[in-house]
Amino acid sequence: MYTLLNVNKKFGDNVVLKNVSLDVNQGDVVAILGPSGSGKTTLLRCAGYLTKADSGTLIMDDQQYDMKKISSRALRNYRRKVGFVFQTFNLYGNKTALGNVTLGLRVSQKMPKEQAEAIGKELLERVGLADRMDYYPSKLSGGQQQRVAIARALATNPEVVLFDEPTSALDPELTGEVLTVIKQLADEGRTMIVVTHEMEFARKVATRVVFMEDGEIVEENTAKEFFENPQKERTKEFIYKSTTWASVNQKDEEAAEALPQGE
Amino acid sequence: MSERILTELAESFGKLFMVGLKVSIPLTLAAFSTGLMIAFLVALVQITKIPVLKQLMRIYVWIIRGTPMIVQLFVVYFGLPNIGIRFSSFVSAWIVMSLSVGAYCSETVRAAIQSVPIGQLEACYCDGLSFWQAMIHVIVPQALRTAFPPLSNSIIGLVKDTSLAYNVALVEILATAQRIASRTYDYFWLYLEAGLIYLIFCSVLTVVQRKTEAWLERRR
Numbered sequence: 067m068y069t070l071l072n073v074n075k076k077f078g079d080n081v082v083l084k085n086v087s088l089d090v091n092q093g094d095v096v097a098i099l100g101p102s103g104s105g106k107t108t109l110l111r112c113a114g115y116l117t118k119a120d121s122g123t124l125i126m127d128d129q130q131y132d133m134k135k136i137s138s139r140a141l142r143n144y145r146r147k148v149g150f151v152f153q154t155f156n157l158y159g160n161k162t163a164l165g166n167v168t169l170g171l172r173v174s175q176k177m178p179k180e181q182a183e184a185i186g187k188e189l190l191e192r193v194g195l196a197d198r199m200d201y202y203p204s205k206l207s208g209g210q211q212q213r214v215a216i217a218r219a220l221a222t223n224p225e226v227v228l229f230d231e232p233t234s235a236l237d238p239e240l241t242g243e244v245l246t247v248i249k250q251l252a253d254e255g256r257t258m259i260v261v262t263h264e265m266e267f268a269r270k271v272a273t274r275v276v277f278m279e280d281g282e283i284v285e286e287n288t289a290k291e292f293f294e295n296p297q298k299e300r301t302k303e304f305i306y307k308s309t310t311w312a313s314v315n316q317k318d319e320e321a322a323e324a325l326p327q328g329e
Numbered sequence: 330m331s332e333r334i335l336t337e338l339a340e341s342f343g344k345l346f347m348v349g350l351k352v353s354i355p356l357t358l359a360a361f362s363t364g365l366m367i368a369f370l371v372a373l374v375q376i377t378k379i380p381v382l383k384q385l386m387r388i389y390v391w392i393i394r395g396t397p398m399i400v401q402l403f404v405v406y407f408g409l410p411n412i413g414i415r416f417s418s419f420v421s422a423w424i425v426m427s428l429s430v431g432a433y434c435s436e437t438v439r440a441a442i443q444s445v446p447i448g449q450l451e452a453c454y455c456d457g458l459s460f461w462q463a464m465i466h467v468i469v470p471q472a473l474r475t476a477f478p479p480l481s482n483s484i485i486g487l488v489k490d491t492s493l494a495y496n497v498a499l500v501e502i503l504a505t506a507q508r509i510a511s512r513t514y515d516y517f518w519l520y521l522e523a524g525l526i527y528l529i530f531c532s533v534l535t536v537v538q539r540k541t542e543a544w545l546e547r548r549r
Contacts, residue, residue, distance in 0.1 A: 114455060115454070116451050116454065116455070138459070142457050145454070145455060145456075145457045146457060148455075149455070150452075150455040152448055152451070152452065154446075154448050155448075156446065156448035156449050156451060156452040157449075157452070158449055158452065158453075158466075158467045159445070159449065159471050159549060160467060160470045160471050160474075160548070160549070161467070169453075169456055169458070169466060169467070170455075170456030170457050170458065173456075173457075173458055173462050173466055174456060174457030174458050174462070175457065202548065202549050204549055215452075218452075218456070219455070221456075222457075
């Protein structure tokens with residue numbers, strides 16, 4: 067129901083996306099993995115019309131959107147159906163948590179205040195922030211800010227939510243609360259595309275995993291198959307390196323201890 | 330100080346104060362609000378890098394900052410009538426001071442707008458807002474908060490600059506003091522009193538600035 071078709075993007079001479087296509091089904095949670103500079107964030111930003119692709123097509127609900135050129139009307143219509151969550155939260159500093167969630171409804175959709183606030187309150191409750199509605203972003207922790215940002219992205223009840231490394235800017239102990247909220251959305255059947263470095267999250271929450279490198283999709287599979295039975299060498303190496311450092315390190319130490327001391 | 334002078338000063342105080350309220354302050358507010366709008370437009374042109382317009386704005390800032398305000402006043406009030414354009418004293422002062430505020434504050438406003446993280450603008454876009462809606466609801470309110478202290482400086486400077494309009498026949502505080510003094514010859518006391526009036530107005534503005542800053546600080 068949501069398709070990216072032949073997306074290309076260059077920054078100067080640097081080719082960032084090479085004819086990337088991605089097909090997402092209703093209810094899918096697609097995790098995009100890959101090393102830094104693989105183009106995963108650029109792909110997501112192109113899908114959110116935050117970066118203009120050089121070419122590419124978006125298909126959603128039988129409607130086509132040119133990723134290079136779009137009328138402001140079509141874009142407004144598209145944005146109502148797609149939510150975006152940023153790595154750095156990007157909450158509006160002059161609005162309370164509730165104000166952040168309702169701004170789009172009130173300004174872009176001209177929704178009456180009471181109606182917008184009812185939606186905002188319900189969403190903030192769902193992300194566990196019922197008691198923080200009147201707080202300004204500077205008074206919230208990173209995890210709380212990101213949860214407000216997720217509530218904001220859900221305000222229009224979008225069909226697809228795009229997450230750009232939603233936990234990368236967070237202290238390790240705050241990532242859990244954000245991932246829990248995303249998991250909760252996954253359980254509700256929300257269609258999502260999540261660019262992430264959280265392997266455990268991808269393994270447990272994603273239905274499908276896409277592995278990108280050098281602007282191309284290297285491998286794409288169900289989450290289970292991807293982790294248990296990776297096809298490409300590069301994918302195996304990536305999964306191994308990303309998930310086994312601790313255990314490898316531990317094994318090395320154990321091996322060192324087991325070595326006979328001295329000659 | 331004789332009793333006569335005291336009585337004279339007491340009487341003139343009310344006159345000077347009222348002239349301040351009726352002429353100098355309205356001139357300040359009018360020039361400042363118009364100037365601020367100009368400053369915003371100039372800043373936005375610089376930020377969005379609109380070709381030709383950007384160069385024009387640079388030239389405007391260059392000329393206004395590089396020439397004395399009193400010369401600009403003379404050009405507008407005494408010079409323009411030569412080519413058939415006539416403005417009253419008040420309007421001439423308003424035009425010149427607005428242009429001055431616009432030029433001087435444009436850089437302050439530009440820096441303040443750019444101090445708001447670009448991600449918030451992107452978030453606005455994702456929320457379906459247009460560039461201008463984002464400016465009005467999110468970017469400018471935060472930029473104003475950053476720009477508030479330097480802008481307060483400008484408005485206080487502007488209160489005092491209104492005395493320059495004395496030179497283009499505007500009957501403001503200084504001109505009123507001058508008129509009274511030319512009758513009584515108490516120049517020393519009346520000019521001191523005129524200074525006091527400016528001091529009072531500027532003090533009020535300083536207090537307002539402090540209160541407003543504290544209020545803004547609570548809302549973030």
